[in-house]
Amino acid sequence: MTSELAFPPGLIMVLGAMLIPFLRGRQRLLLLLGLPLLTLVTVWGLPGDVSLKVGFLDYMLEPVRSTAEGRLFATIFAIMAFAGGLYAHRQASATELTAAFVYAGSAIGVTFAGDLLTLFVFWEIMALGSTLVIWSAGTQSAYRAGVRYLLIHLLGGVILMVGIVAHAIESGSLAFTAMQPDSFGNWLILIGFLINAGAPPLSAWIADAYPEASPGGMVFLSAFTTKTAVFALLVGFPGADILVPIGLYMVFYGIIYALLENDMRRILAYSIVNQVGFMVTAIGIGTEMALNGAAAHAFAHIIYKALLLMSAGSVLLMTGKRKCTDLGGLFQSMPVTAINGIIGALAISAFPFTSGFVTKSLETQAAANEGMLLVWLLLLAASAGVFLHAGIKFPWFVFFQRDSGLRPKDAPWNMGAAMVFFAFLCILLGVAPELLYRFLPYPVEYEAYTAGKVVFYLQLLLFSGLAFFLLLPLMRRTETISLDFDWIWRVGLVRLLRAFGRAWNRVSDALAAVLDTIGSRLGRGGRRYFGSRVDDGQQVHGMFARAWPIGTTALWIAVLLTAYVFFYYLA
Amino acid sequence: MKESSREPRTASQPEAKKHWLYRSENLPKLWVIQILVLVLAVLPEFFLHHHPHFEERGFTLDGTFAFYAWYGFLACAGMVALAKVLGIFLKRKDTYYDE
Numbered sequence: 001m002t003s004e005l006a007f008p009p010g011l012i013m014v015l016g017a018m019l020i021p022f023l024r025g026r027q028r029l030l031l032l033l034g035l036p037l038l039t040l041v042t043v044w045g046l047p048g049d050v051s052l053k054v055g056f057l058d059y060m061l062e063p064v065r066s067t068a069e070g071r072l073f074a075t076i077f078a079i080m081a082f083a084g085g086l087y088a089h090r091q092a093s094a095t096e097l098t099a100a101f102v103y104a105g106s107a108i109g110v111t112f113a114g115d116l117l118t119l120f121v122f123w124e125i126m127a128l129g130s131t132l133v134i135w136s137a138g139t140q141s142a143y144r145a146g147v148r149y150l151l152i153h154l155l156g157g158v159i160l161m162v163g164i165v166a167h168a169i170e171s172g173s174l175a176f177t178a179m180q181p182d183s184f185g186n187w188l189i190l191i192g193f194l195i196n197a198g199a200p201p202l203s204a205w206i207a208d209a210y211p212e213a214s215p216g217g218m219v220f221l222s223a224f225t226t227k228t229a230v231f232a233l234l235v236g237f238p239g240a241d242i243l244v245p246i247g248l249y250m251v252f253y254g255i256i257y258a259l260l261e262n263d264m265r266r267i268l269a270y271s272i273v274n275q276v277g278f279m280v281t282a283i284g285i286g287t288e289m290a291l292n293g294a295a296a297h298a299f300a301h302i303i304y305k306a307l308l309l310m311s312a313g314s315v316l317l318m319t320g321k322r323k324c325t326d327l328g329g330l331f332q333s334m335p336v337t338a339i340n341g342i343i344g345a346l347a348i349s350a351f352p353f354t355s356g357f358v359t360k361s362l363e364t365q366a367a368a369n370e371g372m373l374l375v376w377l378l379l380l381a382a383s384a385g386v387f388l389h390a391g392i393k394f395p396w397f398v399f400f401q402r403d404s405g406l407r408p409k410d411a412p413w414n415m416g417a418a419m420v421f422f423a424f425l426c427i428l429l430g431v432a433p434e435l436l437y438r439f440l441p442y443p444v445e446y447e448a449y450t451a452g453k454v455v456f457y458l459q460l461l462l463f464s465g466l467a468f469f470l471l472l473p474l475m476r477r478t479e480t481i482s483l484d485f486d487w488i489w490r491v492g493l494v495r496l497l498r499a500f501g502r503a504w505n506r507v508s509d510a511l512a513a514v515l516d517t518i519g520s521r522l523g524r525g526g527r528r529y530f531g532s533r534v535d536d537g538q539q540v541h542g543m544f545a546r547a548w549p550i551g552t553t554a555l556w557i558a559v560l561l562t563a564y565v566f567f568y569y570l571a
Numbered sequence: 572m573k574e575s576s577r578e579p580r581t582a583s584q585p586e587a588k589k590h591w592l593y594r595s596e597n598l599p600k601l602w603v604i605q606i607l608v609l610v611l612a613v614l615p616e617f618f619l620h621h622h623p624h625f626e627e628r629g630f631t632l633d634g635t636f637a638f639y640a641w642y643g644f645l646a647c648a649g650m651v652a653l654a655k656v657l658g659i660f661l662k663r664k665d666t667y668y669d670e
Contacts, residue, residue: 467647
């Protein structure tokens with residue numbers, strides 16, 4: 001059905017967010033809870049195949065296109081905004097909440113984008129909104145991390161835009177449909193998507209920027225950017241073989257870096273890369289079951305990762321501490337935060353009867369069904385690794401290990417309520433997976449609970465737990481960070497430029513000396529033709545120099561024209 | 572790298588005041604519970620039948636006794652070891668980027 005009345009569901013939160021600064025207290029909370037609900041109603045009120053089409057130059061734009069994948073992601077994004085608003089509203093500033101809701105709304109905008117241009121516009125609003133969320137923490141380190149974050153995403157945006165233009169020229173269409181990485185434009189689009197997913201070599205921005213945000217800020221950040229990228233890959237590049245090795249790299253990158261990390265929210269940030277790696281691998285496998293798995297895993301992941309970060313955020317808020325070396329023993333005075341954190345940890349580890357179990361197992365099963373032995377073995381090892389690096393490590397070092405002596409109060413009621421809501425969803429989806437399965441893009445013929453699967457997964461996880469406690473002496477926390485590819489531009493490039501600067505200074509000093517000698521000889525003649533600088537800074541133009549201002553203008557015009565002609569022929 | 576040097580509160584606290592999880596006499600009990608749970612997890616092996624996923628490719632390791640248990644354990648041990656080795660090259664003081 002083509003309707004001209006289809007309102008882009010993403011705009012409800014983007015526009016509604018503008019009201020947040022004008023409301024206080026309970027009214028603001030009502031708005032924060034009402035906007036996501038209104039979005040949900042709109043998403044599910046749209047007819048299943050609705051489409052809003054607008055002509056643009058020679059192309060057809062489709063700002064609203066309702067698909068099963070889009071509705072699924074829009075739903076979880078709205079639920080996330082609901083719980084995030086509840087969690088953050090008493091602690092976060094109006095700016096932060098507004099930015100977070102614009103960010104969430106534009107993520108929903110992406111899920112309804114029927115063409116690449118609409119996708120791109122929402123994609124960029126997301127980059128701006130999320131940067132504002134990071135900056136809202138108000139610290140110097142957050143400011144700088146936000147700038148680095150923005151630069152990466154602007155770079156990703158440029159790559160995506162060039163890709164979209166090239167794709168439009170190659171294929172004559174802007175429609176956002178399944179592609180293959182087989183042309184210049186499509187490759188760039190794929191790279192643009194992958195940058196937002198946290199793929200190598202640009203994975204570091206997640207652990208660099210997100211943990212600098214406020215407690216509530218990181219909860220929002222964890223959900224939208226990377227999962228919108230998963231959505232875009234799911235729709236745009238299902239079955240692209242290259243995604244399998246990329247996803248597997250991400251899976252193990254996340255585990256290794258999280259194992260080395262000391263900052264509790266950075267552990268969880270690396271764990272985002274790990275989880276998205278599972279989804280990217282599944283999208284690369286590309287069968288219906290694998291794509292269902294990726295979509296379902298993204299849905300479940302948003303909930304339990306947000307829950308984990310809510311728990312970590314509460315600890316940060318109440319103690320002001322973020323390093324495992326400073327924490328421990330908090331279960332005694334923060335039981336609500338601890339229990340909810342543990343439920344999130346069990347869910348991310350895919351314990352039976354949690355949401356992780358019924359979603360991630362679709363992905364591993366899909367690898368097995370395709371006879372991808374190595375992929376299956378690696379995903380299985382990684383599943384064990386998830387328990388190791390997030391499932392036990394986070395609760396153990398924050399709430400247990402040795403007693404740090406800290407006795408903070410438990411989280412405020414709104415944070416506790418948001419955590420309980422998400423913990424409930426983790427378990428609900430775990431015990432009643434068909435609630436989620438019926439909304440997946442393809443029909444599900446998969447039995448999540450067989451005696452074998454439950455026992456085998458329990459064995460996998462419990463013996464990972466044994467490994468954790470036996471190897472605990474090897475995992476003593478140190479006050480360290482781990483270098484990543486971002487070292488190249490944060491340190492390497494700076495050093496290179498400084499060295500270059502020093503070399504240039506030496507060369508220019510030598511040149512200046514030579515020129516001085518020549519200059520003093522030619523000086524008299526030069527002053528006559530070109531003019532000289534008088535002591536008070538005013539220039540006296542010589543004979544030739546009277547035309548300089550005009551000359552400069554002409555030069556610039558020539559440069560611009562050359563550039564224009566160059567790009568004209570390039571296109 | 573510097574290990575955290577702060578003395579944990581438990582060290583100076585009288586045993587009786589500590590939470591029972593932190594009392595040293597309870598540590599062996601906690602290990603016994605964990606081992607008991609592990610044994611319980613392996614017991615069903617005697618009643619369940621493994622279906623190897625890749626039989627046609629000649630790979631039947633996942634049909635061996637308690638495959639998921641030993642594979643999970645070895646995978647984790649391997650990853651911890653790998654992280655330890657990579658840490659030698661990758662770890663820097665956490666003020667590294669602050670200058």
